[in-house]
Amino acid sequence: MSRIVYLNGQYLPEEEASVSIFDRGFVMGDAVYEVTSILDGKILEFEGHIARLNRSLSELEITCDITPEEWLEIHRELIARNDLVEGMIYLQVSRGNAGDRDFHYPPAGTPPTVVLYTQSKPGLADDPKAKKGITVISVPDLRWHRRDIKTVQLLYASMVKMAAEKAGKNDAWFVEDGFVTEGSSNNVYIVKNGKIITRQLSNDILHGITRASLLKYAAESQMEVEERLFTIEEAQGADEAFYTSASAFVMPVVEVDGVAVGSGKPGPVATRLREIYLEESRKAAI
Ligand code: PMP
Numbered sequence: 001m002s003r004i005v006y007l008n009g010q011y012l013p014e015e016e017a018s019v020s021i022f023d024r025g026f027v028m029g030d031a032v033y034e035v036t037s038i039l040d041g042k043i044l045e046f047e048g049h050i051a052r053l054n055r056s057l058s059e060l061e062i063t064c065d066i067t068p069e070e071w072l073e074i075h076r077e078l079i080a081r082n083d084l085v086e087g088m089i090y091l092q093v094s095r096g097n098a099g100d101r102d103f104h105y106p107p108a109g110t111p112p113t114v115v116l117y118t119q120s121k122p123g124l125a126d127d128p129k130a131k132k133g134i135t136v137i138s139v140p141d142l143r144w145h146r147r148d149i150k151t152v153q154l155l156y157a158s159m160v161k162m163a164a165e166k167a168g169k170n171d172a173w174f175v176e177d178g179f180v181t182e183g184s185s186n187n188v189y190i191v192k193n194g195k196i197i198t199r200q201l202s203n204d205i206l207h208g209i210t211r212a213s214l215l216k217y218a219a220e221s222q223m224e225v226e227e228r229l230f231t232i233e234e235a236q237g238a239d240e241a242f243y244t245s246a247s248a249f250v251m252p253v254v255e256v257d258g259v260a261v262g263s264g265k266p267g268p269v270a271t272r273l274r275e276i277y278l279e280e281s282r283k284a285a286i
């Protein structure tokens with residue numbers, strides 16, 4: 001059975017949903033996106049993702065007048081029409097069809113292209129990798145310097161994921177000026193003597209929605225958090241490491257550039273934070 005997707009106000013079978021070859025998203029990577037997780041048929045972190053979407057749109061001056069209530073209705077309609085229980089909803093807004101290719105933005109009033117679709121992932125919250133932990137390589141951070149805007153320009157992230165796979169590892173961490181920025185599609189953390197250390201927010205990293213909630217839950221659980229830079233060497237000498245993202249929640253990292261972190265197994269802090277995150281975000285899901 002084909003999926004029902006959303007395109008510019010319509011719910012369509014995926015085969016019938018098509019976008020212009022002149023679309024700025026296609027030609028220029030001129031589009032922003034969000035991914036939300038669905039557990040028990042409910043949306044996790046909805047408000048945070050929509051707030052970040054609106055910020056990305058406004059930073060790029062893309063006009064899209066869909067309200068948070070309308071976004072919610074579209075998400076819920078897609079969940080219902082596709083019987084989605086566990087998985088993700090992908091949302092993308094591009095600057096729309098500009099007609100001829102041109103570096104300049106199209107005239108005001110050009111409608112954006114709005115696409116949403118579901119991805120069913122039964123067992124999303126029970127990923128066996130969370131029990132084993134994952135391995136990462138480090139790579140230079142060659143991305144542009146507005147990583148706070150969630151654009152669809154993900155080629156370098158794809159390249160480094162392929163490089164990790166070729167090296168027999170699960171993922172890659174970006175390093176810039178000697179310090180870890182973030183993972184290829186996640187925010188990263190180390191734990192030393194019980195303290196959680198993660199890079200502070202700036203335009204150098206995406207302001208993860210999962211990160212914001214995780215730090216709140218950590219503080220509520222009396223865990224100590226320090227937002228500062230750290231190096232690969234410090235990560236290798238840490239007691240634990242982990243990453244967060246909307247679709248992986250909290251994922252233990254047990255090896256960095258071939259060196260085991262701590263015991264080389266998921267540690268108690270990452271394991272506990274994963275439990276807390278899943279419990280709290282399920283409770284708050286809408
Ligand atoms: N950093 C990058 C580069 C990402 O692609 C993602 C996932 N979209 C994140 C961090 C984590 O953000 P979130 O928790 O909002 O999914």
